[in-house]
Amino acid sequence: MTRWSQTVVDVLKRNDIRLVAYVPDKVLSPLIRAVEADGFFTAFPTTREEEAVGIVCGSWMGGLRGIVLMQTSGFATVGNVIASLAVPYQIPLLMMISERGTLGEFNLGQAIVCRTMRPQLETLGIEHHTLARFDELDFQVDRTIAQAIATQAPAALILSPLLTHPSRQDSAS
């Protein structure tokens, strides 16, 4: 458990987000461990991000709120399902995306795909916020969830390495 993941868990609970479908990565590990261990949540891996989006959209229609956890490279594969399901059917798909490909990346492919993330979110018209500071984290996550649900529109929360990198965990911000 890390400080940021504990805060995320608290906010998910406050907003009754119970279903967590994920394609894991290293940054997301503390959050995944936390939701797997907590009986409040139904958490499970999926074979790909698109599948998780379908599951969470279906569960929301059935009255169970959910969120998809994925990495930048996974987000690059879900443009079609967002454009053909979440957006046109007005489903408040929540996505938490661990940002990889910036601030020290060594893998060129990851660096390239990271550059496509925000342009794709903007093109799709999806509300998105970058989670970079601990002191803003609760407010950003809570308000983004509230707005997505109230407006029935998808939203993305991007976990920046400024927030999640191990070397940054003692920072006051």
Next chain:
Amino acid sequence: MTPASTADNARMNRLDLTARLVAKLTHEEAVIGGIGNNNFDLWTAGRRPQNFYMLGSMGLAFPIALGVALAQPKRRVVAIEGDGSLLMQLGCLATIGMLKPANLTLLVMDNGCYQITGSQPTATRHGTDLVAVARGCGLPDSRWASDPDHFETLLDEALRADRPHLIAAKIDDAPGGGPTDRDPSWIRDSFMRGLGTRRTAGQ
């Protein structure tokens, strides 16, 4: 080459099978109709508020149905997918096999082609056996229907079961009915009212 397990199967008809399905639904079961002819025939076979019609997102009928099944474990959920769509998202069978929702029934209408785009053959025309794939993914209650009456027998069993069932049927290449009314927000709203998760203010 046809998989041995399906060699004796007669060709069935999607609209007929869908109509037989709808006729059995008397407990407000949710039905997810996959993209293309699957949701066209669902639309034609019998419109009901608990139907969800997919206008896109090829391959996601089963994941969407899984989400609904997890949200409402007391409601039966049926998903109708085609072979081409399912081939795009075979991994979802592993996820369903892992979670084993008690209330989910999976139907595969296998005509061996991407019918809507010009009937180009799919891999199931050349040996891929979707029932064998499903069993390998941890869904032992996966079976081929041999004829329409057998389909109904398997469906009766599935709708009473306490674990997921997959029923696959070799179907002909008759065109689908429909098309579905292309109004996604209405489809979603109607579906949610059918599931009891959306109501008009004051009700």
